[in-house]
Structures are given as structure tokens and as C-alpha cells.
Amino acid sequence: MANKKNTTIKDIANVLGITPSAVSKALSDHPRISVKTKEAVRETAKKMDYRPNRLAVSLRKGKSNLVGVIVPRAKSNFFSSIVENIEKSLNQEGYNVIITQSNESYKKECSNIDALLQIQVDGIIASISNDTTDLNHYKKIEQNGIPLIMFDRGMKELEVDSVGINDYLSSHLVIEHLTKQSCKRIAHIGGYSHIRIYKNRLKGYKNALKKYNLPILEELILEGDLTKQDGRKKMTQLLKLTKRPDAVYASGDYAALGALQVLLENNIRVPEDIALVGFSNEPFTSLVTPSITTVNQHSEKIGQIAAELFLKKNLKSDLEKAPEYVVLEPELIIRESSKRQ
Amino acid sequence: MANKKNTTIKDIANVLGITPSAVSKALSDHPRISVKTKEAVRETAKKMDYRPNRLAVSLRKGKSNLVGVIVPRAKSNFFSSIVENIEKSLNQEGYNVIITQSNESYKKECSNIDALLQIQVDGIIASISNDTTDLNHYKKIEQNGIPLIMFDRGMKELEVDSVGINDYLSSHLVIEHLTKQSCKRIAHIGGYSHIRIYKNRLKGYKNALKKYNLPILEELILEGDLTKQDGRKKMTQLLKLTKRPDAVYASGDYAALGALQVLLENNIRVPEDIALVGFSNEPFTSLVTPSITTVNQHSEKIGQIAAELFLKKNLKSDLEKAPEYVVLEPELIIRESSKRQ
């Protein structure tokens, strides 16, 4: 029945009365093959709907034309947008992309890497999970001789190419804006500080406070996994303080959303009583009431640049070279949750 | 340099002084290999960190252990949740999943299929794009002798396994609920009716109206691509009617969101003046104010079942068999946008 076997190079050779190797060379435009033969080959190849067997080519050439991507969560708009752009860029260059999610779990991240190496991808583009502190599994990638590119959450320790935004500057933008709204007690719901981006946002937050002559109050600085649930918890905690904050800057939109819910449930006016800022520009931030001020991270560009970094590294297969760090400028999107007129 | 070549079956053979084929058989637990040899092989395999070359295995066996998935949009929570579950189920069985998006475009869908066939996936699990009317590109899949499974948006014409919810019943649930809220003029913002699910929802809507003795008014039935933009447009259109509807049932949450925005902008009370119901239970429906009543489609289950259908089909490689249609029961989630007390 159907199961029409695919035509191979051999079939073409038989039809034309030449050898498979001549066909192969004709198709790859080898100089030693006559123009006449080349044309004949190309023509019958098209006629017979020939498509090279990717598996055979990969086996022979030692590369699979597959690139693995590891994201913490695929659902997040930020990551899915990055993935989309990685894919677009790499498809153009003849690569296919395999997407895996770590679900913010160290264990899953390890097994993702194993799976990708086992599939023999030509490279891995990854963003580290919240749960990850040990980095040995990432070193396996380079031991396999393929490039690793990190995005958003990169780690300097790994010494690999990476792309992300200027987190330090982001915090400055946020604090600057909040002080203009005359906020004086700005709390920070941060991510785990072993992750570079969250550390940098925290550092930026502290430095900016200093710059605007505001005190750094440890009771206003919290650390968690930035889920909506975490946001609720941290906000509840902040409301218990005798001296409540008049603004909250969360390092993630989901945490900001959780915080917002708690604020509304407690009939606290946003932004009049407490102003709120999130991070990542997830679509829902513009949909909720009040809409949430947030930081745009240019996810499209991040994806594209990550792909380009891979292509560059892969082309030169020059893993030795010093790593390249691309840093994009953040953009503050001011919405209702922080705009006190 | 790193680039440590991977150990092959041959290396193991050399170490043990036997042939590669003996090693291969030992690893696959062939009965003709002695227990002693098997143990020795397994041990040195582990010691040398042997991992079979998937490319070679695939080439030899004629199957890649890769499954392609085509979704209209990866960002949608509904689809991403399905994908997540397909992946989970298939990974367990040793398959890897390649995800592609059609972005609701016929052309992209075609090129996705081509790409997947070219990668030599062992099967394709797909949901048809809004833009697609011609189905010939899907037939190519079966011509290649691999199974095709459809989810959510399946097409009877294709005669392949599929899984989705009972769309007809969904509309009944919605209309029943709205009539209980004493709505009498219920509008329907539908998807393109060449897509089966939207046709069925429309049919269910009409039948349910009849059941509750409500007239079917063509001016209240609209068709579009169900984006937020489309929802805005359709709602604006409905508001221009001399006799406005007192309820709107949209076949998609994004369209419902667009409609809600227009309603709020026009100071129309929801649900008191016009009640609103969406479809898919996207997370934002519970986040906006008022929260949107919607239909839950059990995306987790859909993914899992799609994977199972593939595995079954693939095992028997029995493409001839009559297709299997799995239909899940929908669940109406009632929220503020339609609850008049």
C-alpha cells in the first residue's frame, strides 16, 4: 500500500545508468561532473521527488542539523516569543529546533540535556532554571564538543556566549520612575539571588535607592520563586509590617499579579496607596485592572540574537574563543498600577 | 581539546575482544549471547559511557523516534498545555518531539509538514490552522506511510484518528446557562465555519436556541478569526444593531476579551446589560475584571490522548484501520461575566 519507499540516490543512478556517487556529486555541484550530467540528475531528482535522507547525511557528516532549546517554561509569553524567534532564524539556515522545558526544575534540566545530547543536536540554546545551582550538567555539553548559548538567565561562570538585558539598568529605570511618583518606601520582591539576573536586579535596586537618597531596608527585600503564589505570599508578608511600603517592585510579572490580587482583596488602592511594578511585559499585565507597569525585555530580539550567536559559534566551531556577551537595553512600560497621575 | 569522540559499539568490542555484532546483540539481550558476555558488555558499556548513536540506529531501523507536532499558535495556553502533555507521554516511550507552529497560516502549515517529513519523523500530531481549507498537504503524510493524529481541530474528511471535545454539547451548556440568566437575545461570535469545531459550536448554538424556544437571528451570528482584534470588531458591529443582544457567546477567549474591552469602553455593564461567555479557559479569563465565563476543554487530557493514539497507530503500523475519534466532555466554568446574581 501507500508506504511508497522514498527515492534514493541509487534509484536516480539506476534510471540514468550512472553510479550513485556520480549522482551525489552532481547534486552537490562537484566540479568534476559534467554540466550535462548535472542537469540530467537534477531533473530526474525533481521528477522522482528525491529528498536526501537526513539520517544518512547526518550519520556520514557527523552533524544532525538539529538544535536543542531549553526553556524554564514554555507557557510564559516571554520564553515562547524567544523560542519562536530562535526557530525562525535557525529554520532559515536549514536547522530544525527541538524545544524542551525544564519547568524550573534542576532534575528536569539535567534530563533535558541528556536527551538532547543523545539526539545528537549540533548545539544547545538554554536558559537556566530557577532551581539550578550546580552547573556541571552544562559542562557536559561542551565536553561533547558542541556549542552552548545562554539567554536571559546566563551564568558568567560557564563562560559561554549569552544574551540578555541589562538588569541592573532595568532596576534603575523602575526606581527612578517610582521616585518620580513620590514613593519613598519601595519594597522588592526578587527572584533567587543565585541567578545572575535577579542578583543584578537587586543590586540595581539597592544602588538606585542610594542614588535617590532612600534608605535600604532589609525588611522590604524579599526573595522567592516569583510565581503568582509567591507574589501573594510576599505581599501578605509586606502588609503585616508596621510601616508598610508605598511601592512594590517585583522581579516578575506573575509575582506582581499575585501581589496585586492581595492588594485588591485588602481594599488597598493601587497605585494611590501602594504602587506596583512587574517585570517581563507578559500580555496579561495590560489586561488586568489596574494594568501593571512592567519592563519590556525585547524577547523577539533575544531569540534572534541567540540564534545568531549559535550560528557564529557553530560555523567557526571555534569553541575556544572568548565568550561573547550581548546586553540589550530594557524599556519601562508605564501603566496604571504605578501612575499616580 | 574536548571533542572527545563518543564511544561506539566497536570500541567496546575491541576492549572485550569480541565482534561489534556480539556487543549489539548483548545490549539488546539477544538469546544467543551468553549471560557472562552480556554482563561484561553491559559493564564496560557503562564504564565507557556508551550511548548508542541514534542517527545510525534510525538509519538502520528506518525510524527516527521523532514525532512532529503542529499547533496553530504555541503561545495560547490551550495549545501549549496540549503540547506539554504530548511531550510528557511520548518522552516516556522514548520519542522526542519536534514542535512547529503554523501561526494560523496555510502556507506555513504546508512548509511545516514538508520540514517534518524531511526530518523523517515517525508521525505527526496536528491541529489544523484557521486559514486552511485545502487538505492535500495532509494527505502527503499518509503517503509517506506515517500516522497522522489530529487534535482539537480535526477534519472528518481526512479519516484519521482524532481527539477533541464535544463542541456541540459545549454550546448547549453555554446557552442553557445564559437562558437561566434570563438572556433572550444571545449573539454568537464564531470561528470560520469550514473548521469542524466552529461549525459544530454554531450548530449546537442554533439547536440549543431552538430547544429553549428562542429565535435564531442571523444578524446575531458572526464569523471571524476569533482574535482579540476580531472580537473588538464583531462587538462593535453588534452594538450598532437597533436591537442589541443581551448576551454574547464567543467561540474563543481572545475574541471574548476583545468584546469585553469594547463593552467596558462603551460603559455597558457586564453581565447586567450584556452577559459574556468565551471558550477555552485561557488563564487571562480569570484575571480580567469582570472575569470571563468560559468552556474548559481539558487540554491536558487532549495531549495525553493524542499521544496515545499515535503510539497505538504506530505500534500496529496498521494505517488501514478505521480511524478512532475520541470526544471529551466539556465543562462550563461560570464566572462574573455571565453571573447575574
Added chain:
DNA sequence: TTATATTGGTTAAACGATTGAACAGATGAG
């Protein structure tokens, strides 16, 4: 004792494409 199983492998071909080396025929130089 001879024929027959059984055990535990080995050999070799195959999957489909690539590629350096070899080779045959035509052409040109000396």
C-alpha cells in the same frame, strides 16, 4: 558411534549518502 540439537558466537550485508583515490579516454606538449 553417528546424526542432530544447542550454544555462543562470527561474517557480511545493509540502511543512504559522502568522498578521496583510482582509472579510462581524450587532448595536448615536446
Added chain:
DNA sequence: CTCATCTGTTCAATCGTTTAACCAATATAA
């Protein structure tokens, strides 16, 4: 007329595994 060169192709090995067919040695049966 011979040797070298060029052209267009074939040969054969290779990538790493799998597997049907084969073989030698030992065990079993008649």
C-alpha cells in the same frame, strides 16, 4: 610517438548499528 594533463566517472571505504546467515564446538539422542 610518448608522456603528461585534464575530464568525467567509478570504486571502495566510511559513518554506527542491526540482523540474517553461517560456523565451530559441545551436548543430546538414537
